[in-house]
Amino acid sequence: MHKKINWGIIGLGKIANKFAADLQLSDNSMLYAVASRNPEKAAIFSEQHHSSKFYASYEELADDPEIDVIYIATPHTFHFENTMMCLKKGKGVLCEKPMGMNLQEVETMVREARSRNLFLMEGIWTRFIPATAKLLDLLAKKVIGDILFIRADFGFKANFNREGRLYNKKLGGGSLLDVGIYPVYLSLITLGIPIDMKVMARITDTEVDGYCAMLFDYANGTKAILESTIEANTPTEAFIYGSKGSLELHSRFHHSEKITISQNGESEVVELKYNGNGYIHEIEEVNKCLLNREVESSKLPLMSSLDLTTLLDKIREEIGLRYEAKATTESKMS
Numbered sequence: 001m002h003k004k005i006n007w008g009i010i011g012l013g014k015i016a017n018k019f020a021a022d023l024q025l026s027d028n029s030m031l032y033a034v035a036s037r038n039p040e041k042a043a044i045f046s047e048q049h050h051s052s053k054f055y056a057s058y059e060e061l062a063d064d065p066e067i068d069v070i071y072i073a074t075p076h077t078f079h080f081e082n083t084m085m086c087l088k089k090g091k092g093v094l095c096e097k098p099m100g101m102n103l104q105e106v107e108t109m110v111r112e113a114r115s116r117n118l119f120l121m122e123g124i125w126t127r128f129i130p131a132t133a134k135l136l137d138l139l140a141k142k143v144i145g146d147i148l149f150i151r152a153d154f155g156f157k158a159n160f161n162r163e164g165r166l167y168n169k170k171l172g173g174g175s176l177l178d179v180g181i182y183p184v185y186l187s188l189i190t191l192g193i194p195i196d197m198k199v200m201a202r203i204t205d206t207e208v209d210g211y212c213a214m215l216f217d218y219a220n221g222t223k224a225i226l227e228s229t230i231e232a233n234t235p236t237e238a239f240i241y242g243s244k245g246s247l248e249l250h251s252r253f254h255h256s257e258k259i260t261i262s263q264n265g266e267s268e269v270v271e272l273k274y275n276g277n278g279y280i281h282e283i284e285e286v287n288k289c290l291l292n293r294e295v296e297s298s299k300l301p302l303m304s305s306l307d308l309t310t311l312l313d314k315i316r317e318e319i320g321l322r323y324e325a326k327a328t329t330e331s332k333m334s
């Protein structure tokens with residue numbers, strides 16, 4: 001293993017640019033190579049973000065023996081095939097969210113990584129920002145008592161483009177998998193797995209969920225009220241209400257830099273700045289795991305991704321939203 005972790009990036013779109021900028025902030029990281037389907041784009045990205053190499057093919061990047069871990073930043077529907085390709089070529093993977101289009105895909109990816117003893121993690125950067133560490137600490141210390149219910153929304157108005165990845169069903173379009181995943185993940189890390197759910201969606205004429213409303217019920221009576229949309233700008237805040245007070249994760253809650261703690265009529269605002277664009281914290285987690293020869297993050301274990309995907313599948317089943325599956329016969333669990 002190198003002293004620095006050599007990163008590769010596949011799919012040079014919006015998020016890849018932000019992530020590459022944060023890689024420069026990490027002492028343990030080197031952006032070794034980038035790959036695009038378009039050679040000119042790869043060359044420009046490489047120059048902008050100072051990578052040693054660039055490739056016009058995702059496979060060629062994954063074949064490079066100098067690379068330790070590959071960040072997959074393609075649209076959702078390609079996460080499975082891109083991750084499987086990299087794992088089969090012996091590379092660790094940080095895969096953007098959602099890890100796969102359904103549980104069958106994610107189970108297959110997890111099984112492949114485990115059978116090869118390779119690192120695999122879903123890119124839920126929220127898990128690693130300072131606000132999440134503070135939130136989990138406050139909840140563990142029962143600062144607001146027992147949780148009664150939580151409320152979280154994530155909404156933004158995307159320009160309508162039937163071919164773009166947000167509205168195009170073939171590219172995994174819809175609000176749930178793009179942004180609804182964050183309120184659902186918040187419910188998972190604060191309340192666990194619900195025993196029941198009620199879900200309603202507004203389906204667009206491209207047949208994806210433009211808006212999704214979710215109500216989860218838990219064995220102890222706790223509730224979660226969650227929303228997502230790509231059709232309107234909504235506050236994108238999260239509130240956790242407890243028997244002794246409440247916590248507010250300020251907007252945008254999935255990369256919040258401020259928590260308000262309210263108790264007995266008094267409120268305290270805690271500032272929790274993240275570094276760079278906020279991706280540096282997940283980058284450092286991956287580096288730490290690789291340097292310690294760990295194939296899974298203890299903060300975001302693969303079980304979390306399996307649980308999250310199970311919930312997303314259940315929600316989609318409730319609203320009748322089905323995508324073409326990429327995982328075929330090879331994905332059947334043994």
Ligand SMILES: NC(=O)c1ccc[n+]([C@@H]2O[C@H](COP(=O)([O-])OP(=O)(O)OC[C@H]3O[C@@H](n4cnc5c(N)ncnc54)[C@H](OP(=O)(O)O)[C@@H]3O)[C@@H](O)[C@H]2O)c1
Pocket residue numbers: 010011012013014015016035036037038041073074075076078096097098123125165171177178
């Ligand atoms: N963690 C976060 O904060 C965050 C934020 C935004 C998005 N994301 C996730 O990151 C992924 C990418 O999102 P993005 O907003 O960066 O998307 P984007 O700007 O559209 O970029 C996606 C890239 O994927 C590649 N690609 C491969 N096959 C493609 C195809 N058939 N159509 C379009 N692009 C294709 C393209 O790169 P090349 O042309 O270079 O091959 C494209 O630039 C999504 O899964 C999303 O959920 C995460």
